[in-house]
Amino acid sequence: MIALALREFHQFQASGRQFLYLVPSAAVFELDPVAGAVIRLVGESPRTEDAVVAALADRFPAPAVQAVIEELRDVRAIGYEQQPDPDSPKFLPMMPFPLSTMVLNVTNQCNLACTYCYEYGEDKIVDTENGKQSKFMTEATARDSVEFLLKEAGNIAHMTFFGGETLLNFPVLKSTVAYARRRAAEVGKSVDFSLTTNATLLQPDIIDFLADNEIGVTISMDGPKEMQNKFRVFHNGAGSYDMIAPKIKALLRRHRSRPIGARVTLTSETLDVTRIYRHLTEEFGFWEVGFAPVTTSPNQQYAIGDSGFDRMLGQFRELAFEFQEHVAANKHHGFSNIKDTLEEIHKGVSKAYPCGAGLGLMGVSTDGDVAVCHRFAGSDTHKLGTVKDGINRETQKEFLEHHHIADKTDCHTCWARPLCAGGCYHEAHVRYGTTRRPNLHYCEWIRGWTDTCLQVYGDLSVRNPDFLARFDRVEAKAEAVL
Ligand code: SF4
Numbered sequence: 001m002i003a004l005a006l007r008e009f010h011q012f013q014a015s016g017r018q019f020l021y022l023v024p025s026a027a028v029f030e031l032d033p034v035a036g037a038v039i040r041l042v043g044e045s046p047r048t049e050d051a052v053v054a055a056l057a058d059r060f061p062a063p064a065v066q067a068v069i070e071e072l073r074d075v076r077a078i079g080y081e082q083q084p085d086p087d088s089p090k091f092l093p094m095m096p097f098p099l100s101t102m103v104l105n106v107t108n109q110c111n112l113a114c115t116y117c118y119e120y121g122e123d124k125i126v127d128t129e130n131g132k133q134s135k136f137m138t139e140a141t142a143r144d145s146v147e148f149l150l151k152e153a154g155n156i157a158h159m160t161f162f163g164g165e166t167l168l169n170f171p172v173l174k175s176t177v178a179y180a181r182r183r184a185a186e187v188g189k190s191v192d193f194s195l196t197t198n199a200t201l202l203q204p205d206i207i208d209f210l211a212d213n214e215i216g217v218t219i220s221m222d223g224p225k226e227m228q229n230k231f232r233v234f235h236n237g238a239g240s241y242d243m244i245a246p247k248i249k250a251l252l253r254r255h256r257s258r259p260i261g262a263r264v265t266l267t268s269e270t271l272d273v274t275r276i277y278r279h280l281t282e283e284f285g286f287w288e289v290g291f292a293p294v295t296t297s298p299n300q301q302y303a304i305g306d307s308g309f310d311r312m313l314g315q316f317r318e319l320a321f322e323f324q325e326h327v328a329a330n331k332h333h334g335f336s337n338i339k340d341t342l343e344e345i346h347k348g349v350s351k352a353y354p355c356g357a358g359l360g361l362m363g364v365s366t367d368g369d370v371a372v373c374h375r376f377a378g379s380d381t382h383k384l385g386t387v388k389d390g391i392n393r394e395t396q397k398e399f400l401e402h403h404h405i406a407d408k409t410d411c412h413t414c415w416a417r418p419l420c421a422g423g424c425y426h427e428a429h430v431r432y433g434t435t436r437r438p439n440l441h442y443c444e445w446i447r448g449w450t451d452t453c454l455q456v457y458g459d460l461s462v463r464n465p466d467f468l469a470r471f472d473r474v475e476a477k478a479e480a481v482l
């Protein structure tokens with residue numbers, strides 16, 4: 001008889017129970033006492049089914065152990081030694097894949113000069129100052145972009161206005177919303193709008209427009225005054241906190257039609273995640289706060305190193321468990337990073353690609369070039385087509401072919417790959433000069449964070465399963481724009 005051996009999973013505990021995260025299927029499986037005992041035994045050393053039954057005979061009846069062994073084999077938590085599971089085949093998505101989110105860079109200019117900015121800083125890909133791209137998108141290009149989106153999208157299309165500083169081109173944004181609404185109704189689709197802004201140009205008429213048109217707003221902001229003013233400065237070096245604080249408060253008072261979120265860039269010098277979270281939720285009243293580590297080459301002094309990732313993970317954990325306690329008590333908590341990952345775990349997401357870039361999400365430059373995402377907008381080497389001529393399917397296919405998880409051999413033994421899939425292409429481009437490489441510099445952080453999210457998921461599956469069931473009802477939403 002062939003011995004049974006463990007297959008690929010990540011084991012974790014939550015609410016005093018044992019769970020497995022099954023890597024090939026990205027499913028979460030709770031272990032009952034019999035299953036826990038079988039896994040422990042087979043984990044000590046491979047052994048035959050009869051040997052497992054015999055070893056557990058004084059605790060569990062043989063039929064119960066045999067049934068559990070069969071179940072564990074079915075879910076591929078265990079399998080026969082010397083009969084490895086076949087590798088997952090490399091499937092490319094069916095084409096044409098519907099476009100879900102189009103990020104429209106209505107300008108590449110900005111009235112701030114944030115030190116770490118990927119568009120203006122030393123790690124920039126596109127020269128938006130002296131390059132060939134227009135500094136502002138015209139109304140005609142924005143309309144072509146709307147037509148492109150409505151043609152490529154399914155019944156619901158998401159349109160995100162982005163920059164530079166998005167509100168520097170408010171007139172085009174405003175006319176585009178009206179045009180997109182009208183055209184979407186004509187073709188029987190619906191379109192949803194959002195924008196990201198640094199908040200410096202918010203004023204009453206703009207706030208009224210955003211509220212009245214139910215436009216989702218994300219404010220790029222780094223926290224309390226000294227953190228905001230460290231990097232988010234005007235061209236003369238002055239900090240932006242005092243200018244934006246009253247404008248954000250006015251926005252939050254008036255704009256009630258959509259929850260307003262803040263998006264924080266973390267650096268080695270502004271890593272106080274919990275303090276930033278409290279400031280933005282308690283002082284300002286943001287509904288949600290999302291954090292992302294700065295994208296930069298490692299030699300910038302604000303780059304986050306290994307000890308910084310450890311510190312960041314500790315604070316993310318603190319907020320994650322605070323989120324867990326709030327949700328268990330049916331209370332809102334605004335730490336958005338965990339919510340997004342919980343949703344992916346709940347839906348059993350197993351990614352062939354780290355994000356929707358080049359697939360369901362694309363970025364449009366001021367001139368109407370379509371790139372894999374907004375961070376590559378205007379880059380000739382990452383161009384997939386134009387809004388006028390459409391997507392070059394061969395180029396898109398080649399991109400998807402070369403960025404598939406199957407080609408990231410370093411990730412093949414990593415249990416976190418269903419959720420990570422190698423990480424952001426832009427980060428990889430900045431770090432390694434190519435979008436094709438996985439971001440191996442932050443694997444420990446990714447695995448630590450994924451383990452935390454799994455623990456919270458396991459806990460909530462016991463204490464508040466209704467909260468998780470809500471993810472079944474939420475229809476696929478726009479990819480996070482980083
Ligand atoms: S980049 Fe690292 S954490 Fe992500 S899937 Fe690859 S090996 Fe795992």
Ligand code: SF4
Pocket residue numbers: 354355356357361373374375423424425426427480481482
């Ligand atoms: S994760 Fe990176 S590559 Fe993907 S959409 Fe965001 S910025 Fe672009």
